[in-house]
Amino acid sequence: xxxxxxxxxxxxxxxxxxxxxxxxxxxxxxxxxxxxxxxxxxxxxxxxxxxxxxxxxxxxxxxxxxxxxxxxxxxxxxxxxxxxxxxxxxxxxxxxxxxxxxxxxxxxxxxxxxxxxxxxxxxxxxxxxxxxxxxxxxxxxxxxxxxxxxxxxxxxxxxxxxxxxxxxxxxxxxxxxxxxxxxxxxxxxxxxxxxxxxxxxxxxxxxxxxxxxxxxxxxxxxxxxxxxxxxxxxxxxxxxxxxxxxxxxxxxxxxxxxx
Ligand code: 4GX
Numbered sequence: 163x164x165x166x167x168x169x170x171x172x173x174x175x176x177x178x179x180x181x182x183x184x185x186x187x188x189x190x191x192x193x194x195x196x197x198x199x200x201x202x203x204x205x206x207x208x209x210x211x212x213x214x215x216x217x218x219x220x221x222x223x224x225x226x227x228x229x230x231x232x233x234x235x236x237x238x239x240x241x242x243x244x245x246x247x248x249x250x251x252x253x254x255x256x257x258x259x260x261x262x263x264x265x266x267x268x269x270x271x272x273x274x275x276x277x278x279x280x281x282x283x284x285x286x287x288x289x290x291x292x293x294x295x296x297x298x299x300x301x302x303x304x305x306x307x308x309x310x311x312x313x314x315x316x317x318x319x320x321x322x323x324x325x326x327x328x329x330x331x332x333x334x335x336x337x338x339x340x341x342x343x344x345x346x347x348x349x350x351x352x353x354x355x356x357x358x359x360x361x362x363x364x365x366x367x368x369x370x371x372x373x374x375x376x377x378x379x380x381x382x383x384x385x386x387x388x389x390x391x392x393x394x395x396x397x398x399x400x401x402x403x404x405x406x407x408x409x410x411x412x413x414x415x416x417x418x419x420x421x
Contacts, residue, residue, distance in 0.1 A: 163265070163267065163268060163269070163270070163314070163318055164194045164195075164196070164240055164268070164269045164270075165194070165195050165196070165270045165271075165314070166195075166196050166197075166198060166236035166237075166239065166244065166269075166270070166271045166272070167195065167198070167271075167272045167307050167311075168200060168229065168232045168233060168236060168271065168272070169198070169199065169274040169307065170199060170200060170274070171274075171302070171304050172197030172198070172199050174304050174308075175197045175304060175307060175308060175311070176195070176197060178308040178311065178312070179193075179195040179311050179312075179315070183315065183316045183321055184311060184315035184316060184321070186321065187315045187318050187321040190320060190321070192318040192319065192320050192321055193318050193321070195311060196239065198233075198236045199232065200228035200229050200231070200232040201228065202232070203227075203228045203229075203231035203232045203235065204225075204227070204228040205227065205228075210225065210228075211224060211225055211229075212224055212276075212277050213225050221277060221278035222278060223278055223279060223281055224276065224277060224279065224281065224284075225281065226281045226283060226284050229273070229288075230288065233246070233271065233273070233288055236271055237271070240269060242268050242269050244269035244270055244271045245264075245267055245269070245270055245290050246270075246271040246273060246288060246289050246290050246291075247264075247271065247273065247289070247290065247291050247292070248273045248275065248280065248285055248289040248291070248293070248303070249273070249275070249292075249293055249294070249295070249303035249306030249310070250275060250279060250292050250293075250294060250303065251297065251299060252292055252294065253291070253292030254294065255293075255294055255295075255296070256294065256295050256296075256309070256310065256313075257333070258313075258331070258332075258333035258334060260293070261313040261317065262334075264310070264314050265317040265318065270310075270314075272303075272306075272307040272310060272311070273288075273289060273303065274302055274303030274304045274307050275302065276302040276303075294306070295310075316328070335374075335389075336385060336389040336390075337374040337375060337378045337385065337389060338374060338377045338378045338381060338382060338385070339374060340369075340370040340371070340373035340374045340377070341373055343355070347359055355369070357369045368394075368398060371394075371395065371398055372398040372399070372401060373402075375391075375395055375398055375399040375402060376399065376403075379403065380406070
């Protein structure tokens, strides 16, 4: 997969995409990330990329011309058609389902705005989709683009050393992930749950699913409402709820179980 990024800060994008799993995906030629700076496509002596908002008021807007030229250069650099995405708080929320869809594209172009944003005419004419990474305001689209690159990059075939780890992730089944532990089994901070030391893989699988369901119920009931649970999952969640409520009651009665 190839991702072209239109940004005033190409070095930031390059750095972000050069580390960890995504950096390795680039080294393995599973992913190519290229950046294009609109400033390099400005035609005046000052290399101007922004202008005052029409209608007055504070703030600057990114000009059409340098952005169009940068987009054209990015599109011309590779043959296949690329979906063009603008990162902004006005976009649809990025979810793991959208990430999985984007990861299957052959090419993407990510457009990063600074200042008060990009001239609306460019968005209407050149952008296929607006995406937001969350309901907060960043100083530019670069962190959003880096999030998209990271989430997509790790899903490229061969990027993760163990493909099973992507299937285990939070959200890939609509639930939060279960807790994880490593040796030592006994530590000053506590013990690893007995079931994980049992070697009984059927029990371990059920325990993990139960923890996933329980955490999702406690922390993200919105996700649980949308999850489509089978009979086993319903029963495990019911067990988790019953045990959790019992533990709450005994704590309130001041008779917490012995440590
Ligand atoms: N998820 N930002 C875009 C420029 C801007 C300003 C106003 C449109 C209108 C963001 C987010 C985000 C900050 C990127 C403002 N664009 N990007 N930028 N949340 O906050 O992706």
